[in-house]
Amino acid sequence: MNAYFMNRLRPWVQALSLVVLVYGSSVVGFYSAEKLSGALPVLSCAYDQENSAYCVLIPLQHQLHHRLGEGLVKLQAVTMGMVMPLVFTMLSFLVFFLVLNKAFCGWICPLGTVQEWIYAAGRRLGLGTRRVPDGSRGRVSAVKWVILALFVLAVPLVSGMGLAPHAFRDPWCQVCPSRIVTTLLTANGEQVAVPFKGDWADTAFAALRNLVFGFGALFALTFRQPFCRICPMLSLHALFRHFAPLRLAKRASDRCDRCGLCAKACPMDIREVQTRVGAAAFTDDCTLCGRCVAFCPEDGTLALALGPFRLVESSKAAFARVTRAESPEGDPKPARRRAKEAAS
Amino acid sequence: MRVPMFLAMALLAAAPAAAQHANHGAPPAANAGEPDWTKLPTLSAALRGRTGAQVSAFNGAASEIIATAPDGTTATLALTSGTASYKPATGNYHLLAAVDSCDAHVATAATAVYFPNPGRAPTDILAAPRQGLTVVPERLPREHSAYRAGETWRFLVTMDGQPFPGAKVRFETANGSRAELVSEVDGTVDVTFPEDFPPRDQRPPEAHGRPVTADFVVAATFQTGTVQHIGAFNYSYRPGAYDGSSLATGAGFAVLGMVAAAPLLRRRKGGAK
16 A cells, blocks of 8 residues: 555544444444444543443453452452453453554544544644653653553552552543543533542542543644553553554664654654664554654655555655645645645 | 461451442342332342342232343243342343233333343343333443433333334332323333432432432333233433532633643744654
8 A cells, every 4th residue: 555545544544433433332232232342452432322332441440340359359269250351351352453453543543533633733723843852752651551550450450359449440441531532522521520429539530530631632732642642552552562463664774864754753752663673663652553654755664564564665656745745743734835846 | 478468468358348349330220129109010120249130029919020131032030929039141131021910900010130241232122022011111221321310211112012102101200200101103202310319418328439229110001991001111210410520620620731731832942842
């Protein structure tokens, strides 16, 4: 596939995925058992009553809480009833994951799509672009691992064991911005509302959820994919990224040191895509969106590959067409300038 | 040695807390116990773990309950002193129905019970034809959800499997609300759950963070000669979506987050950094 065509195709795939995932219950079915999956590798929020699939993070937290944590407390042996739900959840996740690897983030995730729309709006408004400084990228990248380890795995387990309040049963879902974004897309404001009943932690979680949502929604005007940087789904993907056949492939080139357009185009500010080659260029933060491939001016240096097959390769021709429409940072070029560049 | 000892003690200390966790995710079923708020026939199902329930029939003389699993298989549960035990092989929603028949009336009570284990969705069994005058919801609440005050849900009245228009439908809640409705041409009747819960400070405490529930029954009646036909469906509902919550406060926190992010929108000198 031509890299220019891929770059044009991706927003349409994202928009279609968002519609199917956020509003698809009328097609696939209303009940949980009718959903496409209860362990999807994207933030398709279970709180959205009109969705067509559930994110894997909610069963992961609940099974750790209700099954494993409670089972351990009851001092049972590690039985099939405790572990099998977890195994099935992870197997379901992996079956989907093997199809697209981390492209679920870059092509399917509704939250990622909405953030891209907000950033595109920021470009239209003429706002500047902020990036993570190279020196801080490691620390920012580590946050998603901490969130996966604590919010998705450890705290639900500890809560299930009764060592933390019950309100901590699914702490990631309590603060996940997708819970607000996808439900608001269905004109449902319930997840914005702050409860003043029951556990104080529920009130605190709802307040934090709204703060994070508000901060990220505005910041996304000028900073690409702010929520993705800390998303535990990205780290869950990263754990298994070398098992799935779809990947980013990078060949060595002498010109890379002087270019760097791929890193500028990367919505996750990944410098390694410019500085490293082979598997090292496919980092844990990559969402396989393919922008680096589209903005690479060299034939075949970057590619999205499925096993031994290079599905989309970078090329001079695709680069010329892509850069006529937008800059690597996503700024649209004025129509007059585009026409002039096309004529030349 | 200290660490294993601490862990063992912590686990033992936490056991009572864990015992409260049974059946999370199950939508609230009809409350157990004989109803003192209606004379219509009702059923209840009190969960016993993840795979069992004690089912009971009230306000009638039914001798058995027919339980229909989501795959359509049925089980006949003989009632002893009005109760029976039900242990299905699969989870998800199961429909329960009991028929009380005599010369003067034929009354079919129905309810649903959700088992947290995996199982097919109840779409097919809700749409399947049933004998006699029956009322079932078009949809049951999704997992982790519930019928809630302020919401309108559709129920279907059928007679021997066919939509039954013009039936007189009574809607009663344990909170004291009463309404008279009539089924439409296609046998449907839309029921809006009333905001009839008492003020929060007059409700029983919420167990384990779960909102209180109240039972309701939707019953269609029809007379043929001297025989009265009754079809009833009972279940429970919760307070409204925003009960005890503040949308304005949530929006306020979101705006606060935006205010915190606003300085970051200023363009830096020298372009992107």
